[in-house]
Amino acid sequence: xxxxxxxxxxxxxxxxxxxxxxxxxxxxxxxxxxxxxxxxxxxxxxxxxxxxxxxxxxxxxxxxxxxxxxxxxxxxxxxxxxxxxxxxxxxxxxxxxxxxxxxxxxxxxxxx
Amino acid sequence: xxxxxxxxxxxxxxxxxxxxxxxxxxxxxxxxxxxxxxxxxxxxxxxxxxxxxxxxxxxxxxxxxxxxxxxxxxxxxxxxxxxxxxxxxxxxxxxxxxxxxxxxxxxxxxxxxxx
Numbered sequence: 001x002x003x004x005x006x007x008x009x010x011x012x013x014x015x016x017x018x019x020x021x022x023x024x025x026x027x028x029x030x031x032x033x034x035x036x037x038x039x040x041x042x043x044x045x046x047x048x049x050x051x052x053x054x055x056x057x058x059x060x061x062x063x064x065x066x067x068x069x070x071x072x073x074x075x076x077x078x079x080x081x082x083x084x085x086x087x088x089x090x091x092x093x094x095x096x097x098x099x100x101x102x103x104x105x106x107x108x109x110x111x112x
Numbered sequence: 113x114x115x116x117x118x119x120x121x122x123x124x125x126x127x128x129x130x131x132x133x134x135x136x137x138x139x140x141x142x143x144x145x146x147x148x149x150x151x152x153x154x155x156x157x158x159x160x161x162x163x164x165x166x167x168x169x170x171x172x173x174x175x176x177x178x179x180x181x182x183x184x185x186x187x188x189x190x191x192x193x194x195x196x197x198x199x200x201x202x203x204x205x206x207x208x209x210x211x212x213x214x215x216x217x218x219x220x221x222x223x224x225x226x227x
Contacts, residue, residue, distance in 0.1 A: 004155070004190070033214075040219065041219055042116075042201050042203075042217030042218050042219050042220055043156065043201070043217050043218070044217070045215065050212060056214060091155055091156075092148075093155075099162060100146060100158040101158065101215065102158065103114045103148075103155030103156045104155050105153065105154050106155055106157045
């Protein structure tokens with residue numbers, strides 16, 4: 001169990017630029033989740049995959065956000081035309097069915 | 113609308129004493145509850161969970177109590193140790209079809225265990 005891996009750990013970008021984050025889940029986990037955490041708040045659900053199928057999306061996930069999980073392995077989260085309000089910690093988690101979520105260490109995004 | 117609330121942003125406890133962290137929820141559809149611990153610069157780590165069919169679950173020094181009628185749960189840590197100093201998040205979900213997918217988190221309580 002090597003844990004959930006997220007890259008990059010930190011990303012600083014200018015407003016209006018596109019960014020992409022990657023998440024590598026624990027290998028035997030078929031479920032993958034993206035959460036966002038802002039200062040002083042708990043993680044907020046963004047979206048969830050079972051294998052390669054995206055099963056649920058939060059209304060927090062505007063049309064500037066897109067997540068993919070090709071072949072049911074790693075996942076990417078892309079934010080287009082970033083805004084300062086997108087600055088947050090983006091957390092990825094994975095799980096088997098009926099097991100608790102295992103989180104990665106997150107990608108901290110700063111939009112200047 | 114904050115469906116899971118942790119009303120104490122911080123808590124300080126002496127080493128060896130009991131730490132009690134509280135959590136309230138408003139959504140009566142929630143039937144599975146979890147506690148996560150988070151150290152700085154790390155992701156949350158699962159600690160303990162409880163299903164709504166139970167009122168207590170214990171794992172070593174950690175015990176979670178659930179009061180469904182009050183929509184309240186608490187995490188007890190006995191005895192508290194300096195390594196327990198972290199932010200603790202309460203989370204809730206509907207455990208339908210045998211899975212726990214979307215978690216709703218509280219805002220966290222920062223626990224400091226002093227010597």
